[in-house]
Amino acid sequence: MDQIFEDTATAFALKSDSELERAYFLFKMIANEPLVKMGTLMTNFAIKAHLPVEGLIRATVFDHFCGGVSEDDCLPVVDKLWSKGVHSVLDYSIEGKDTEDPLDNALHTILKIIDFVKEKEAIPFAVFKPSAYGRFSLFKKVNLKEKLTADEEIEWKRVVARLDKTCKKAYDLDVRLLIDAEESWIQDAADDLIESMMMKYNKERAIVFNTLQMYRWDRLEYLSALHERAKAVNFKIGIKVVRGAYMEKERERAERKGYKSPICKDKITTDENFDAAIAYSIDNLDDISIFAGTHNEESCYRLMQLMEENGIDKQDDHIVFGQLFGMSDHISFNLSHAGYNVAKYLPFGPVRDVMPYLIRRAEENTSVAGQTTRELSLLKKERKRRKI
Numbered sequence: 417m418d419q420i421f422e423d424t425a426t427a428f429a430l431k432s433d434s435e436l437e438r439a440y441f442l443f444k445m446i447a448n449e450p451l452v453k454m455g456t457l458m459t460n461f462a463i464k465a466h467l468p469v470e471g472l473i474r475a476t477v478f479d480h481f482c483g484g485v486s487e488d489d490c491l492p493v494v495d496k497l498w499s500k501g502v503h504s505v506l507d508y509s510i511e512g513k514d515t516e517d518p519l520d521n522a523l524h525t526i527l528k529i530i531d532f533v534k535e536k537e538a539i540p541f542a543v544f545k546p547s548a549y550g551r552f553s554l555f556k557k558v559n560l561k562e563k564l565t566a567d568e569e570i571e572w573k574r575v576v577a578r579l580d581k582t583c584k585k586a587y588d589l590d591v592r593l594l595i596d597a598e599e600s601w602i603q604d605a606a607d608d609l610i611e612s613m614m615m616k617y618n619k620e621r622a623i624v625f626n627t628l629q630m631y632r633w634d635r636l637e638y639l640s641a642l643h644e645r646a647k648a649v650n651f652k653i654g655i656k657v658v659r660g661a662y663m664e665k666e667r668e669r670a671e672r673k674g675y676k677s678p679i680c681k682d683k684i685t686t687d688e689n690f691d692a693a694i695a696y697s698i699d700n701l702d703d704i705s706i707f708a709g710t711h712n713e714e715s716c717y718r719l720m721q722l723m724e725e726n727g728i729d730k731q732d733d734h735i736v737f738g739q740l741f742g743m744s745d746h747i748s749f750n751l752s753h754a755g756y757n758v759a760k761y762l763p764f765g766p767v768r769d770v771m772p773y774l775i776r777r778a779e780e781n782t783s784v785a786g787q788t789t790r791e792l793s794l795l796k797k798e799r800k801r802r803k804i
């Protein structure tokens with residue numbers, strides 16, 4: 417495969433010199449672990465104390481990693497990405513709300529997003545997390561197959577109804593729906609719910625997409641079993657394939673509670689597992705649509721290679737590459753430049769509410785050291801090319 421990701425002129429074509437400088441400065445800060453730790457503490461304190469730090473956050477991390485505070489606010493960014501053929505996935509990034517009001521608000525917001533994006537070619541997907549629709553501890557109880565109280569039964573029915581309403585709307589308006597994966601101790605409950613939605617709404621094509629975290633050693637088996645069930649009752653599978661974001665938490669909990677960790681023993685095994693899920697899907701493309709959510713260059717090259725070997729059109733809508741806004745532009749823009757389907761998750765929401773997402777991005781970039789080093793060296797190369 418041609419090493420297309422080296423082309424920094426295409427990668428950063430949308431960035432002005434000052435935006436390039438801001439990105440460089442930001443990643444330099446993020447690379448510094450003690451600074452991220454201190455910055456996180458100070459920001460959390462400032463937000464809780466209602467100090468006027470929103471302007472500062474907006475001008476730095478927020479504008480780099482988020483599209484705006486509302487759907488409309490995101491439109492200039494969406495248009496900009498689309499001018500280079502990159503799709504957006506509006507991601508309402510509010511995390512960890514556990515009372516009924518925010519759950520209904522989340523439903524309301526996702527339904528609004530589906531309405532907002534319908535017939536917008538630049539935004540072909542909507543996305544949400546299962547726990548946005550139900551109490552985390554209720555998911556946990558359902559996951560353990562524990563008996564629910566009468567009140568909990570009613571509460572769970574509301575979770576199912578929220579999900580059904582969302583999938584139905586997505587189906588009616590022909591907007592594909594990505595459902596994120598979370599911690600393994602709620603994921604079986606989410607998987608069962610999402611599979612029932614696929615059965616209902618993926619009759620003709622994949623509208624509802626579940627997420628497979630390939631750092632879990634059991635996911636390949638899960639995929640082939642799901643495929644058998646899909647063939648038996650005739651529905652299409654939509655999957656977002658990712659490596660997984662909660663590795664440390666998963667391992668720590670398994671150790672503390674004394675069960676076998678659900679995570680692959682090492683990075684190479686996760687990588688092989690990821691590639692195997694992609695290869696399996698490519699072999700069964702009539703039944704399975706994939707959204708490859710990754711910043712790993714090797715995985716992207718492999719998928720490109722597989723497409724070429726199998727004579728699959730770059731624009732085949734069973735295959736979409738996905739990255740997060742503010743990260744790995746060299747992958748997204750070069751892929752789209754080469755003619756592939758690409759989408760960026762574009763988080764949005766009030767600055768305060770998006771903070772947990774931003775902190776996770778900073779921490780992730782600090783811990784995935786290679787990735788930050790790579791961002792920095794690409795930005796450096798582009799600064800040099802532009803003679804900044």
Ligand SMILES: Cc1cc2nc3c(=O)[nH]c(=O)nc-3n(C[C@H](O)[C@H](O)[C@H](O)COP(=O)(O)OP(=O)(O)OC[C@H]3O[C@@H](n4cnc5c(N)ncnc54)[C@H](O)[C@@H]3O)c2cc1C
Binds near residue numbers: 682710
């Ligand atoms: C568009 C998009 C959507 C996403 N949606 C979700 C989602 O719904 N749910 C979710 O959990 N994550 C999601 N992620 C995050 C994703 O799971 C990864 O954490 C992140 O993308 C880093 O992995 P990578 O494939 O980009 O590449 P890499 O940087 O090559 O891989 C890093 C990943 O490899 C795995 N890993 C690292 N070290 C080890 C080790 N020692 N042993 C085993 N495995 C290891 C971990 O999963 C780690 O995150 C999403 C990512 C993107 C780009």
